[in-house]
Amino acid sequence: MTAVLPHTRTGPPEPVNGEHRQLRVVHPTTPVDLAAAEHAAAAFLAALGVDVDTENRRGTPGRMARAYAEMFAPRPFDLTTFPNEERYDELVLARSIPLQSVCEHHLLPFVGIAHVGYLPGDRILGLSKLAWVVEMFARRPQVQERLTQQVADWLHTTLGPRGVGVVIEAEHLCMTMRGVRSGGASTVTSAVRGHLRQDAAARAEFFALALPRTDRRRR
Numbered sequence: 001m002t003a004v005l006p007h008t009r010t011g012p013p014e015p016v017n018g019e020h021r022q023l024r025v026v027h028p029t030t031p032v033d034l035a036a037a038e039h040a041a042a043a044f045l046a047a048l049g050v051d052v053d054t055e056n057r058r059g060t061p062g063r064m065a066r067a068y069a070e071m072f073a074p075r076p077f078d079l080t081t082f083p084n085e086e087r088y089d090e091l092v093l094a095r096s097i098p099l100q101s102v103c104e105h106h107l108l109p110f111v112g113i114a115h116v117g118y119l120p121g122d123r124i125l126g127l128s129k130l131a132w133v134v135e136m137f138a139r140r141p142q143v144q145e146r147l148t149q150q151v152a153d154w155l156h157t158t159l160g161p162r163g164v165g166v167v168i169e170a171e172h173l174c175m176t177m178r179g180v181r182s183g184g185a186s187t188v189t190s191a192v193r194g195h196l197r198q199d200a201a202a203r204a205e206f207f208a209l210a211l212p213r214t215d216r217r218r219r
């Protein structure tokens, strides 16, 4: 098992013939000062005229601090890859992976789904791992465009596939609850790498599978 920092690792995993490989993926952590965060949350609420000196709200600054700490802390996971013994060379796609993140402009959540696909090279990936990769980049202050690219780039670099495609559809509470108050509006972003970027037919196939026509009509 190897410790890997998502931002420092470069190049695809070295091939190990006939064996599965595990990489321990750990997000670089900065220490969290929960007491300071609670103190700041209390000051923030007071400045907004929110009275926290009631029985029900007394614990609110602490709960706010712990909630944001949790939302910014992805869980470590083992990235298991296997040799592509059958030489499977068609698209592998995980659709509708639940996604929760926080917009870095307003610090309000955006929630939705991610569709993540890749064209296997020498190695294939445990399917549930695609959801873990999404979480790794979602659990931090984010913008949807960057999140989409980070998931695609990390898979492209770490797994060494022939191509990667990522589509994210999300509703941003900063749009739903303030400003234009456009409840139900979803934002769609995509990133394609490798063969899915270079080859028009492969790219079209990816989007047809990730966003089927029935889905697009419903929207």
Ligand code: ZN
Pocket (backbone or CB within 6 Å): 103, 104, 105, 106, 107, 108, 172, 174, 175
């Ligand atoms: Zn926002």
